[in-house]
Amino acid sequence: MTKSFHPPKRLLMGPGPSEVDPRVLAAMSRPTIGHLDPAFVGMMDEIKAMLQNTLRTRNALTLPVSAPGSAGMETCFVNLVEPGDRVIVCVNGVFGGRMKENIVRSGGEPIVVEDTWGKPVDPDKLEDALKANPGVRLVAFVQAETSTGVESDTRTLVEIAHRHGSLVIVDTVTALGGTPVLTDEWGIDAVYAGTQKCLSCPPGLAPVSFSEAALERIRERRHPVQSWFLDLNLVMGYWGEGAKRSYHHTAPINALYGLHEALVMLEEEGLENAWARHRRHHEALRAGLEAMRLELPVAPTERLPQLNAVAVPGDVDEAATRRMLLEHHGIEIGAGLGPLAGKVWRIGLMGQTANARNVRELLAAMEHTLALQGHRLVRGAALEAAEAYYASTGEA
Amino acid sequence: MTKSFHPPKRLLMGPGPSEVDPRVLAAMSRPTIGHLDPAFVGMMDEIKAMLQNTLRTRNALTLPVSAPGSAGMETCFVNLVEPGDRVIVCVNGVFGGRMKENIVRSGGEPIVVEDTWGKPVDPDKLEDALKANPGVRLVAFVQAETSTGVESDTRTLVEIAHRHGSLVIVDTVTALGGTPVLTDEWGIDAVYAGTQKCLSCPPGLAPVSFSEAALERIRERRHPVQSWFLDLNLVMGYWGEGAKRSYHHTAPINALYGLHEALVMLEEEGLENAWARHRRHHEALRAGLEAMRLELPVAPTERLPQLNAVAVPGDVDEAATRRMLLEHHGIEIGAGLGPLAGKVWRIGLMGQTANARNVRELLAAMEHTLALQGHRLVRGAALEAAEAYYASTGEA
Secondary structure: OOOOOOOOOEEOOOOOOOOOOOOHHHHOOOOOOOOOOOOHHHHHHHHHHHHHHHHHHHHHHEEEEEOOOOHHHHHHHHHHOOOOOOEEEEEEHHHHHHHHHHHOOOOOOOEEEEOOOOOOOOOHHHHHHHHHHHOOOOOEEEEOOOOOOOOOOOOHHHHHHHHHEEEEEOOOOOOOOOOOOHHHOOOOOOOOOOOOOOOOOOOOOEEEOOHHHHHHHOOOOOOOOOOOOOOOOOOHHHHOOOOOOOOEEEEEHHHHHHHHHHHHHHHHHHHHHHHHHHHHHHHHHHHHHOEEEOOOOOOOHHHEEEEEEEEOOOOHHHHHHHHHHHHOOOOOEOOOHHOOOOOOEEEEHHHHOOOOOHHHHHHHHHHHHHHHHOOOOOOOOOHHHHHHHHHHHHHO | OOOOOOOOOEEOOOOOOOOOOOHHHHHHHOOOOOOOOOHHHHHHHHHHHHHHHHOOOOOOEEEEEEHHHHHHOOOOOOOHOOOEEEEEEEEHHHHHHHHHHHHHHHEEEEEEEEOOOOOOOOHHHHHHHHHOOOOOOOOEEOOEEOOOOOEEEEEEEEHHHHHHOEEEEEOOOOOOOOOOOOHHHHHOOEOOOOOOOOOOOOOOOOEEEEHHHHHHHHHOOOOOOOOOOHHHHHHHHHHHHOHHHOOOOOOOOOHHHHHHHHHHHHHHHHHHHHHHHHHHHHHHHHHHHHHHHHHHHHHHHHHEEEEEEEOOOOOOOHHHHHHHHHHHHOOOOOOOOOOOOOEEEEOOOHHHHHOHHHHHHHHHHHHHHHHHHHOOOOOOHHHHHHHHHHHOOOOO
16 A cells, blocks of 8 residues: 655755745645636636736736646747747757747747856847847747856846847746846746746746737737647636636646745735845855855856855765755755756755745755865854854844 | 635535545645655655556556646647647547647647537447548547546447557546546557546646557657657656656646545545445435436436536526525536536536535535425435435445
8 A cells, every 4th residue: 555645854945846835835735626616716816916916017918827837938939939930049058948949849940049058148149149130020038047047137138139029038937036027117028937936836837927919929820829738819718807717727726726825925025025035045145155165156246046056166076965965954955957967056045945044054054064075164154154144234 | 915815615516626635635735845856756656656556557658747637638649649640539528629629739630520419439430430531540539528427438449449550549537536447458548637536636737648559659750749848758757767857847746745645545445446436426416316307418328427417407597506506505516518508517426526425415405406496396305315325225
């Protein structure tokens, strides 16, 4: 007989999922009701409104796709790319590469603007690509590259794309809730995110939002959307306005309870306060890591506070360090991906993970783990540096 | 400020979602851990093994897709259909029609075998279609039509398709856990299901399984699978054998906790016992409904015990009846779809919903609701008929 599963106690400080608050877990355990129940439809409207606030948009077409962030990405591409379309995609990490793959599978022809992993998307290169490829109607890039911890300048990139008559898809999976995503102010046409990063829900849903211009593009399509499940024309029949909702697919009821509660918590805290919280604990973590003689390879102005790439020093074992953190301290941090595999760790401070207690716990465990491997450091210096930072801000 | 959402108390007796046991809800509220955590990977292996048992298959490629049943359907079609492929699809309800839509969007050419809504797929028509279209390599149909409550004879239909050299996709969304799905014995090549029917989980996951012949077909593809998210070559890297799992997408951790617990409960009960339980409570429900002079339009041998289509009598209002059941009794039942809209109700006895208490509650509430509208019936007769059936079986 198979036994019930009881997860071990973990502190999630990797690139996602992040720590989930007990309020969100409790919400997910409330009794399931029907996906067409009037009470459920009312909750869906609240989720849409709270997502609009979180994405800083008035886009009517704002909803959570019933699947993880990768399906949010696919929703954007299958609805906006038509067979034969040339699409400029800026690639500076794993998720830009995945965008390219989505373009190809949607029948489009990707024009790749390569940037160095660990650096932001270069606006000049995007501009050059647009000049070299007149008539391109779609540009895609990642605002917050989860694989490197780098933030690109969405405002500038969107402005350039629009100047050349192109719509823009932006990946904000790791950004949303941790760092500003100003959909309307920046003019983003299609944006997708995930729930398991700075929104601190379990994975399984992908918030998306589409501008009026993007909707117009979808309405003008010459070919049907290749995915039935992700076809926004159909999805909107269920998530659309008014009490009358037509059945499309069965929404993940309890996951949506969780997202609703996480968005209520974010509303209670205030979005700007959440951004400031991520920044503050990032600075404390950075101070502590540097006091252990660890290097953050991403330039300070290009760092995502919620996802910290840390160079693995030459005197320790990358994988063994992660294993020891997990097995001895119950702390999960992330490995590097692609060209950064073995070279960096990725330490997340996303959503509910971003608090002083977790920063202290990570620093203490990391110091212990590195010292065990003979890394030269001054015992206690990391925590002292973090405390000094917190003291300097006047907050704990 | 938006308030936390607390769902009203409901008894789910519609076409899904079904009642979710508190054990499953509790499992879903356990702390989230990482999707690459060794403890989580161990749980994934248990889910695969239990799904194999539930689907009665040894197929290595057996896993839950990270999205609702509709995405399970799409997984089967985008992986098995190539542009230009002719595919025979038997349509006797909404979900057969959705299969056709999936074939078109996958670039295939559907050859539709129409059957009457409320009747099973006709094996002779399938045989004729295969004879008239030599070289067709794929057949698809729905075993348990959720829109009508009809079961088709999967064993016979698969046998015919195989005799003509065709692989077979079978929709078992409403079947799995409630009525036999003998994947290997019947020779099904690709099967998908949902979690929110007779497995009694919240919606959000879609168990799928593929035979060796189906895998071979996928390996031989001339075109890449059009969906990145649902491409089995990639999904298998995460759900495959061994401890080494490569990241594809972030799995819905807590939903999988729930599915694991639901499968543990099914294992504890025994799959055959669950089938017998669905049958027993269906018979009690049927006896009660008939005692109220309600008609079950599907022929007795073609009925799904877990989903009962009931003809709306001429003297009552279809929608008002459902609304009164929901508002006065907290009971959700389903409406008819397509040509059956307004003509039938759909009463589900799926998974944990299938017990004597719920049968009694539904019959009492239905009697009250119909009597209020002036439907002629003998008060108390419905419950008496159900009790007489239970007494005849020697079980409560």
